[in-house]
Amino acid sequence: MSLKTETMVLNMGPQHPSTHGVLRLELEIEGEVIKKVIPHLGYLHRCFEKHAEAMQYNQVVPYTDRLDYLAAMGNNFGYVLAAEKLLGIQVPERVEYIRVIMAELQRIASHTVAIATNGADIGALTPFLYLFRDREHILTIFEETCGARMLYNYMWIGGLSHDIHPDFVRKTKEFTNYFKNTIVEVDNLLSYNKIFIERTANVGVLPADTAINYGATGPVLRGSGVKFDLRKEDPYSIYNRFDFDIPVGKGLQGTVGDCWDRYYVRMREMEQSLRIIEHAIDQIPEGDVQSAIPKRIKPPKGTSYARVENPRGELGYFLISDGNTNPFRVKVRAPSFVNLEVFGELCKGHLVADVIAILGSIDIVLGEVDR
């Protein structure tokens, strides 16, 4: 005898505490077991790419801030690299160093949010507040330097909007020393917590081949054990001068590529970012950060593509110039958007509670997914 059962469609979002913004998930569930997940995007669509066509090259920079709003420095970085390639500008050494330090500080700030929200979704609210407290130190450093806490408009084509603050070096060193304790604290409180491991290990396992087939990048790819980081594979700016490791998922608590691995890769990446900052902070050469900023930006006809390793993965900008002051086309390869593709694959057969754990471990930012 078999009972007649029906599946239920549960609508999760766009107003839901753990969809990390305005993602809407249509879950087809049988009891609490997921049969199918359909993500619905577009609630935060702002026509960035079309909008950029109506802007001059330098005016696009503030709009890139709003893509991945947790890693605005990284977004600026990618765009200015693409534009500088198009214009053939060589920026001063000082600018390169400051850009790298800012991007790495931003990576730490972004990963703290990723880890904090992943933990908070699973119910650990205290590490969430600890991490947000310490992210504040980075935001303060940014605020002193460029006046903004979140949307910086800091990196300009050919330079920076402001030179670093006189206190910058001291405060950054203080921060790097201080933050090491936070990493230990969070490791103790969350990473090796038995319940947290139970909730994340062997959940949402993403095999390496699937990750590559879907084009996943960043911690999602590295969590699956693939050692791929643009800072090493295709070094941009001056990343080849620094010594750092690429943490990959090893399946320490479960299977390679599970939620815990993705989480753990982020934890270890923060340590590597601290290493880069500590290395770079003492080497900042003297110079004028605005000396290479062109007076009039009118690149020749042509195309350029620049990609950077953003906290969420490979962020690429493809610019087409038709010789005017405005870009003819700006195409963004957004890591969150691509990483979200694997989400449906990961959720199958898991429970409703796992959906939020998996979504948290993929770590999307809707500003970037929808653009």
Added chain:
Amino acid sequence: MYQFFFDLTGNVIISTLAVALVPLICILLVTLFGVWLERKVSAWMQDRVGPNRIGPYGIFQTVADFIKMLQKEDAVSSEIDGVLYNIAPVLVFAGSFAAFAVIPFAATIIGSEIEVGLFYMLAVSSFVVAGILMGGWSSNNKYSLLGSMRSAAQIVSYEIPTALVVLSMVMLTGTLSLTQISELQTSSFWHWNIFGGPGWELSKFLLIPFMVVGFIIIFISTLAEVNRTPFDIPEAESELVAGYFTEYCGMKYGMFMLAEYGNMFAVSLLVSVLFFGGYQSPVGYLGKTFGIEWLVSLEQFGWFFAKGWFFIFVQMWLRWTLPRLRVDQLMTLCWKYLIPYAVINLVIIGIISLL
């Protein structure tokens, strides 16, 4: 206590109401203070300030919140099942309220001194399940439904280890009356059940490890019964928005809150009666030294509240430290670990108490 009010007023109805009112006021105050404490404790643990605007240290914040909640519009969806929807919060609240009737706050302060107090308490606390199921079903909301299904499964499962541990305590003390269990553990903390109960026999020392195990089992399972983290999956806010009371607002929501904190307090008191001497002082009474009868009652009341609040604090401490389990892991913990251990514990305590 009924006798006290009857002597005072000489009227059956007034004295009955007065006896009923005491736990009600007690729950209200416990909830108001409990919510404030929860916010202060979490703030303290998370390096924040917490409520600090209304009254000294923000102590009246919850009073203000409560008044706000009373004034709120009772907005209900048009698709609800009206009767069940309205009964549910009352039922949930009634369950936790009724449990206070048999709790002896002091040797003389007890709502109703019945012989089967423990049995009664376990019975009325499962009342809550019906209310939660009703609320979840009648809200016509899928999150509420999922939350209430989880909750029903959880509470029903975790009642078994609770009952098994209670059973072992009943075996040891030979009574179901909460007052008598408290009375037995008199004069010093060495006579508490966690230390094997009164007396100095050899069996007492044999009992201590099993008492500790029993205490841990009942503490975990009562934590699950009152839906606290790490077992707060019925109302897991990051998954199910607010679980079974998603669709409730205003004072109906307030009733669920009252019931939650009332339950927390009730189970804390139950644990302290079973293992930590109930209202008994760990060291002795000033009132007895000076021969003042009413001071003894007052001291007992104070000790009992102190123990109750201590366990509430532990519950809060756990809530702000641990993540939450998944629904299947919760069931695994109950059926594969707690129940077998509770059964083994029951048998061993039985054998030792026969010695």
